[in-house]
Amino acid sequence: MSRVIFDHQPSAPQFDLGRADVVCFVGLVRLLDPKPTLPIALQGWLSALGYGGDQITQITNVPVLLETYAAFTAIFDPGGSAKSRGTDYLAAAVRSFFAQGGRRCYVVRVGDPVIPSDDTAPTKDAADQRTPREIKRDALLPSTLSVDNQAPSWTGIANLNALQDVSFLVVPDLPVLHASKPQGAVGQIPSIPSGPEQFVECSEADRTPKEALIYPPAAPRLSLSDYGAWASTVASILNYLVSDSQMQQPEFREVQLVAALPLPQDFDVATAAENPSGAELAQDVHDVIRAQMPEIVLPGDAVAPGNISSAFLQLAYPWLKTTGSNVLLESLEPPDGALAGLLARNALTRGTFTSATKVQPAEIYDVWPQLPANETKSSAVPLAWDNATPKPLIERISLFGFTPDGLRLLSDVTAYPGESYRTAAVNRLVSVIRRAARHMGEAAIFENNGPRQWAQVQSLLQTLMTRLWNLNALDGATARDAFSVRCDRTTMTQNDLDNGRLLAEVTFTAASTIETIRVTLAMEASATSVQEISAIAAGVS
Numbered sequence: 001m002s003r004v005i006f007d008h009q010p011s012a013p014q015f016d017l018g019r020a021d022v023v024c025f026v027g028l029v030r031l032l033d034p035k036p037t038l039p040i041a042l043q044g045w046l047s048a049l050g051y052g053g054d055q056i057t058q059i060t061n062v063p064v065l066l067e068t069y070a071a072f073t074a075i076f077d078p079g080g081s082a083k084s085r086g087t088d089y090l091a092a093a094v095r096s097f098f099a100q101g102g103r104r105c106y107v108v109r110v111g112d113p114v115i116p117s118d119d120t121a122p123t124k125d126a127a128d129q130r131t132p133r134e135i136k137r138d139a140l141l142p143s144t145l146s147v148d149n150q151a152p153s154w155t156g157i158a159n160l161n162a163l164q165d166v167s168f169l170v171v172p173d174l175p176v177l178h179a180s181k182p183q184g185a186v187g188q189i190p191s192i193p194s195g196p197e198q199f200v201e202c203s204e205a206d207r208t209p210k211e212a213l214i215y216p217p218a219a220p221r222l223s224l225s226d227y228g229a230w231a232s233t234v235a236s237i238l239n240y241l242v243s244d245s246q247m248q249q250p251e252f253r254e255v256q257l258v259a260a261l262p263l264p265q266d267f268d269v270a271t272a273a274e275n276p277s278g279a280e281l282a283q284d285v286h287d288v289i290r291a292q293m294p295e296i297v298l299p300g301d302a303v304a305p306g307n308i309s310s311a312f313l314q315l316a317y318p319w320l321k322t323t324g325s326n327v328l329l330e331s332l333e334p335p336d337g338a339l340a341g342l343l344a345r346n347a348l349t350r351g352t353f354t355s356a357t358k359v360q361p362a363e364i365y366d367v368w369p370q371l372p373a374n375e376t377k378s379s380a381v382p383l384a385w386d387n388a389t390p391k392p393l394i395e396r397i398s399l400f401g402f403t404p405d406g407l408r409l410l411s412d413v414t415a416y417p418g419e420s421y422r423t424a425a426v427n428r429l430v431s432v433i434r435r436a437a438r439h440m441g442e443a444a445i446f447e448n449n450g451p452r453q454w455a456q457v458q459s460l461l462q463t464l465m466t467r468l469w470n471l472n473a474l475d476g477a478t479a480r481d482a483f484s485v486r487c488d489r490t491t492m493t494q495n496d497l498d499n500g501r502l503l504a505e506v507t508f509t510a511a512s513t514i515e516t517i518r519v520t521l522a523m524e525a526s527a528t529s530v531q532e533i534s535a536i537a538a539g540v541s
Contacts, residue, residue, distance in 0.1 A: 110136070
């Protein structure tokens with residue numbers, strides 16, 4: 001024996017429901033060449049979850065657990081390779097996630113990144129009239145044929161069914177998949193080389209070291225109609241996350257969608273003059289907010305394609321220049337990966353129920369476009385959310401920008417048009433309580449529904465809320481001032497008792513600008529679920 005080689009195989013993944021920092025990335029990324037294989041322990045874990053052998057060997061539509069960026073680059077192309085076209089947005093998002101301090105994520109690959117021929121190349125199936133770009137876009141969404149709710153039929157974000165510890169969902173390819181070709185000025189004829197072909201004698205190869213490859217073409221930019229299609233896809237994802245369990249669909253109300261707000265198309269004077277209708281001209285991000293994020297809250301949690309105002313959505317803007325964004329078009333990176341990393345590090349170091357604006361970003365040196373000062377300053381007066389008045393971007397979007405202390409995250413807000421859940425930290429706090437209550441409900445689901453069980457559930461919830469109060473997540477001089485828990489006959493009707501439902505009411509004061517939040521938890525045969533959440537705004541911004 002000449003030598004001994006130790007090949008370390010990591011143990012099979014384990015879910016930790018106490019974590020609030022885990023991110024799931026779903027999108028387009030290339031595999032390394034030659035084609036890699038997943039670690040044996042991870043393959044066994046995926047098989048135990050019900051995934052088929054072909055999915056595992058092809059590393060497509062399976063959640064790949066990653067805890068280091070080196071683990072990502074051992075399987076996936078990080079961008080900048082010979083096959084890259086500057087659209088490796090998922091790879092860039094994962095890199096930024098770990099660079100900002102993220103520690104655990106899943107990557108669900110649904111295909112290869114977008115290439116220029118995706119708009120024109122024919123599909124293999126003559127009956128399928130979609131372009132390759134449209135096929136890639138649809139692959140991100142759950143298949144309508146997935147009626148058996150089994151792992152082999154899960155596509156795109158439906159893989160959340162297999163993951164119990166995800167708190168954030170990121171789909172970095174949404175902007176490039178919805179960006180149409182910019183509309184040029186009329187009468188401009190492209191210059192086509194003419195004349196006979198000429199050949200020159202090959203010279204000796206240049207031995208000068210090559211500089212880093214850059215991609216000068218413009219980053220994806222959307223027209224107003226493109227934004228409509230983008231909002232429709234975002235709405236589909238949000239509706240999947242908040243699906244009603246009574247409709248035999250999954251429910252992921254503890255998962256926050258973190259998305260980049262796409263850049264608007266830029267139009268020169270000639271193009272604008274030759275398109276007087278203006279139907280396609282997105283001149284300002286406020287036009288997008290007015291069209292796709294109106295100050296209207298629909299009944300329940302469902303969102304319409306023309307209204308993505310939701311507490312389950314956190315939009316990030318503007319786009320970033322980072323130490324790794326040179327592998328992308330125009331060297332601009334969507335900010336969703338960096339924001340997810342900041343939220344993850346904030347959850348690990350300060351608590352997910354605190355604002356991530358206190359966390360110092362890393363490896364970000366510029367933003368595009370530069371925003372005027374009036375967009376990056378919070379309003380000095382309480383905001384009115386029902387009059388459709390223009391509001392600074394900092395009030396509607398999680399903004400990156402410069403401060404005297406350097407480049408920072410200026411706001412940590414959701415797309416909710418109001419004070420109740422506009423602060424993203426409040427929505428994350430509710431998610432923590434929801435997940436913990438669901439986990440406790442699963443342990444008590446087979447107990448008799450009576451006073452003994454009511455007292456047990458009330459005690460468990462009181463312990464949970466006391467711990468959150470000790471962590472400064474709740475506001476109050478004493479625990480009694482910070483929250484109250486009730487689980488008795490006053491929280492349930494006779495009809496609830498006859499149908500085996502247990503209802504507990506938790507009222508608490510978040511350590512934020514919210515005055516009071518009331519959460520009603522219902523335990524049925526399918527374990528604990530949230531039935532009603534209402535908040536009373538404090539009347540301050």
